[in-house]
Amino acid sequence: MINLQGVVIPLALVSAITLCTYWLGQKLHRDFLIASIRMILQLILLSYILNWLFQQQHFFVGIIAVAVMTINAAFNIKSRVKHSFPGLFLDNFVSLAVTLWPLSFLGSYALYQHEMSKISLFLPLLGMLLGNTLNNLSQGLDFFTRDLKEKKDDVLSLIALGATTSEATKSLFNHSLRVGMSSTINSMISMGIISIPGLMTGQLMAGTSPSVAVVMQIAMMLLILAGSYLGLSLSLFLARRRFFNSRGEICF
Amino acid sequence: MFLIKRLHLQNGKKINWQWDGTPTHLVGPNGCGKSLFLKNLADLFPTDYETFLYLHRSREQHLPEIYRSEVLYLPPQSSMTDFETVDQFMNLPWTFHLYKNHEPAYDFQDLIHEWQLTKLPPQKLSSGEKQILSILRALTLRPKVLLIDETFAHIDSARKQKLIERLLDWRKHHHGTLILVSHEETGLEALQLKRLHFSDLVENPH
Structure with missing residues (x-):
């Protein structure tokens, strides 16, 4: 069973790196932030969709996916x-x-x-x-x-x-x-x-x-x-x- | 040989021309569209026209690959980047489906060796040497009409004369004819070309 700690530690690490890039003026902080947020939201959404899809028995639901x-x-x-x-x-x-x-x-x-x-x-x-x-x-x-x-x-x-x-x-x-x-x-x-x-x-x-x-x-x-x-x-x-x-x- | 009415070139000009097959030198200034005309004559681009007859049959009635092998367009410059040897370049058309079971009309090994065209990789040959090879390769394919787009431009006069001898031989034995386009060119007198100005073919917009 995966607990949230598995995500919190890498998230803290990426946050620190994002802050560093901001302080160093490397103009990467926006990209890091947007990419991380998009990735997290997309994968959370994917987990809900997959959960729902896997419960369906209709063939045509699979075809649509x-x-x-x-x-x-x-x-x-x-x-x-x-x-x-x-x-x-x-x-x-x-x-x-x-x-x-x-x-x-x-x-x-x-x-x-x-x-x-x-x-x-x-x-x-x-x-x-x-x-x-x-x-x-x-x-x-x-x-x-x-x-x-x-x-x-x-x-x-x-x-x-x-x-x-x-x-x-x-x-x-x-x-x-x-x-x-x-x-x-x-x-x-x-x-x-x-x-x-x-x-x-x-x-x-x-x-x-x-x-x-x-x-x-x-x-x-x-x-x-x-x-x-x-x-x-x-x-x-x-x-x-x-x-x-x-x-x-x-x-x- | 060709009857063309209102052939629309991609530069907006319209061409009218009835050609009986007399070897012709088409002259005109840069950018007038004479090269474009040759490419359209060779059926390389889609275009509109009122009439386009070749040997009394419309262009659509000819199989495209066969038509292009008969009305063969020679570009001003041949890229040889994909070839490792001159033989590979010369033999390429013989790998096409169209020429399977055919034999080359000529063997130009004598000229190729005399002019030492195999001494360097094809990419390192001069522009004139590449043009020579292109002309020789085209003649082996037995075209009926050769459309030469300034292909003599970089060839020295001594070699040009020998090439002209081969072209005359091809015209005599294979009943071939040619249309050559260039700005102005000397040293082609032996080909006995009829000189025609490209603007004479262009329909007056008014």
Whole structure:
């Protein structure tokens, strides 16, 4: 059982640091204050929502929760891509829904078998996948849209030679995929040597044995890798279609 | 070869032109839209027009990739940042679906070796050397109409003459023709181009 003391001590520490940044004129105190208050309020609200959601037995309540989470993630990606384009939000939503929803079901089945349809198991899994894929998609898409505009003449010269749009943008597409996936790959490489991942830390602190926590973490990371790759590939594929018409003419 | 009526360029100008395929040198000042016209002729941008016939068929009736391989646009400068070797640059089109099961029309290894174009990585070649490679690569693809957008601008006169010989050979054996745009250019007499001012193609707004 966690008591409030677990929060009071870190809160006191952050308050002291915030005061220090104010006295030192580092202009960080406002950011620290707003970020801390937002985080606390959002998580308290989340706990109430999750408590309510987990008590519901209706399938459609789960669907609404999944849709809201995915819409939020799609908006978040849109706001992070500097060179936005019409249809970006819809593309993000479709990419996340088509790839991560089935993957979350698959993950729930792999981890919990007969309990896979329980909202209390499915939603946290989807949340983890969305949170990670969101970073991959925003980094990959941001790189793709920027590079496509910077290298417009190169793409044009390939199309002029008779390349299809996918052939003309193949190198950009693959480069964006590598850029988008790099954060997940790097975190996997350092995992267990430099860092103890969040899910595993939470489980260890809750008293789960390390061997059980490790299995859960491995499964989660593999799902994240698969989800990130599939989500990013689909979003880049959809994004590319926005920059050319059906004749392969350049529309940007 | 081309019948164009009221082709709307992205700079607001409208073009009317009936071209019988005579090799043509289109001249005009900077910013007049002649490069833009070539790109539209090559079907690289979406645009409106009243009539656009190529070989008596409208542009929509041609498959876009095949049309572009026949009416091939050569940009003024080719970026070679993605290539590690000159061979990789020259062979790139042969990896496209369109050219699968086709053979290059020419092998220009003699010129490439004579001019030592493989001595440096492609990124370190001069502008003129990159232009030479672009022209040679385009000729291997058997275009029917070559749209040359100032691609001769940085090539020295000795090499330009040899390139012109190859272009004449391509015109003779593959019945190809070309439209070249530039401000003013000398040393192209052997190509026997019909000189035309771009402003003659532009519809008077009044």
